[in-house]
Amino acid sequence: MTLDVGVLGYRFMGKAHSNALERLPMFFPDAPDIERSVLVGRNESELSAAADQFGFDTISTDWEEVVDEVDVFYNLGPNHVHAEPSIAALEAGTAVFCEKPLAPTLESAERMAEASREAGDDVPAGCAFNYRFVPAIQYAKGLLEAGELGEIRHVRGRYLQDWLVDSDASWSWRNDEEMAGSGALGDLGAHTVDLLQFLVGDITRLSGHLRTFVDERPVEGSDETRPVTVDDAYSAQVEFDDGAMGTLEASRYATGHKNDHTIEIEGSKGSLRFSLERLNELEVCLEHNRGYETILVTDEDDPYLDHWWPPGHVLGWEHTFVHENYEFLSAVEAGEPFEPSFETGLSVQRVLSAIQDSDERGEWVEIE
Numbered sequence: 001m002t003l004d005v006g007v008l009g010y011r012f013m014g015k016a017h018s019n020a021l022e023r024l025p026m027f028f029p030d031a032p033d034i035e036r037s038v039l040v041g042r043n044e045s046e047l048s049a050a051a052d053q054f055g056f057d058t059i060s061t062d063w064e065e066v067v068d069e070v071d072v073f074y075n076l077g078p079n080h081v082h083a084e085p086s087i088a089a090l091e092a093g094t095a096v097f098c099e100k101p102l103a104p105t106l107e108s109a110e111r112m113a114e115a116s117r118e119a120g121d122d123v124p125a126g127c128a129f130n131y132r133f134v135p136a137i138q139y140a141k142g143l144l145e146a147g148e149l150g151e152i153r154h155v156r157g158r159y160l161q162d163w164l165v166d167s168d169a170s171w172s173w174r175n176d177e178e179m180a181g182s183g184a185l186g187d188l189g190a191h192t193v194d195l196l197q198f199l200v201g202d203i204t205r206l207s208g209h210l211r212t213f214v215d216e217r218p219v220e221g222s223d224e225t226r227p228v229t230v231d232d233a234y235s236a237q238v239e240f241d242d243g244a245m246g247t248l249e250a251s252r253y254a255t256g257h258k259n260d261h262t263i264e265i266e267g268s269k270g271s272l273r274f275s276l277e278r279l280n281e282l283e284v285c286l287e288h289n290r291g292y293e294t295i296l297v298t299d300e301d302d303p304y305l306d307h308w309w310p311p312g313h314v315l316g317w318e319h320t321f322v323h324e325n326y327e328f329l330s331a332v333e334a335g336e337p338f339e340p341s342f343e344t345g346l347s348v349q350r351v352l353s354a355i356q357d358s359d360e361r362g363e364w365v366e367i368e
């Protein structure tokens with residue numbers, strides 16, 4: 001059975017997922033056969049060029065004519081475009097893979113999750129938190145599930161980038177509350193919240209802080225400027241359902257940090273550290289260690305590695321998209337649920353919204 005795939009969006013995430021679809025047959029031969037049927041966007045000339053480059057058969061400038069014509073609909077558009085096309089696809093019984101964060105607001109995330117419930121478990125609705133599919137993160141999950149770290153006491157997550165340090169960096173939809181919902185919080189913090197809830201458990205209450213350092217930015221190709229209505233950075237103190245204490249932060253203004261997503265977890269029997277900028281490695285400190293040791297997670301029995309190269313032939317950022325697409329499309333073919341689901345995406349959105357509420361109210365907030 002060949003799955004017809006329609007993809008909305010052809011910029012950064014369009015390229016990342018199209019590359020993943022291209023590589024699946026060679027490295028995951030048991031993955032479902034897929035046809036890159038239609039690429040959806042607004043600008044016909046740009047769309048045609050992207051369709052040729054990414055291997056799509058046709059183009060469309062109207063997602064409404066696509067969502068009930070394909071077997072799988074990828075929503076890789078800006079955050080404000082996530083809800084309506086995804087809901088329409090699910091109402092048509094079409095499986096949906098939507099980029100993170102699920103939505104710009106809690107309200108639209110709730111509507112998306114409801115549409116997924118209505119569609120049923122045999123119509124997978126996934127949220128593309130790709131960092132769950134790093135082999136070292138899967139290996140860390142195994143250590144935690146085996147109780148190797150004992151009772152979890154401390155959790156730290158930070159996601160630091162510096163692409164907005166230059167005050168002349170152009171304005172984009174990512175700087176606009178109507179379109180993005182939030183700034184570093186939803187763009188980067190969503191990844192950290194999902195990873196920590198995947199590895200440790202649900203966040204139950206928190207205190208949040210948001211800051212915007214640059215209030216307006218130049219519009220590319222014009223003399224105009226537009227206001228920045230979202231955060232450049234966030235930080236939060238959180239408590240997990242098992243009582244562990246956590247500190248989270250993200251910034252697009254962290255000079256010298258390019259894509260520095262770092263997770264640290266300390267327990268009663270052991271600890272671990274992961275950094276995306278060294279994504280093949282996991283630092284662990286277990287009962288038999290005197291201190292941290294660095295494990296190179298590239299052995300053939302490590303998660304996903306038997307699909308790639310011999311030990312030590314390291315993977316990269318793009319491989320995480322191949323892994324998540326393999327898992328999602330396999331779930332679609334089997335008619336089974338996929339994690340992270342829209343329900344999981346909604347749980348992340350509740351935490352993001354609580355951080356915004358806490359910042360506004362200046363007090364700790366319980367997660368509903």
Ligand code: SOE
Pocket residue numbers: 161187188259
């Ligand atoms: C932001 O710069 C960004 O592209 C995020 O939107 C992605 O989700 C992250 O994987 C890399 O950084």
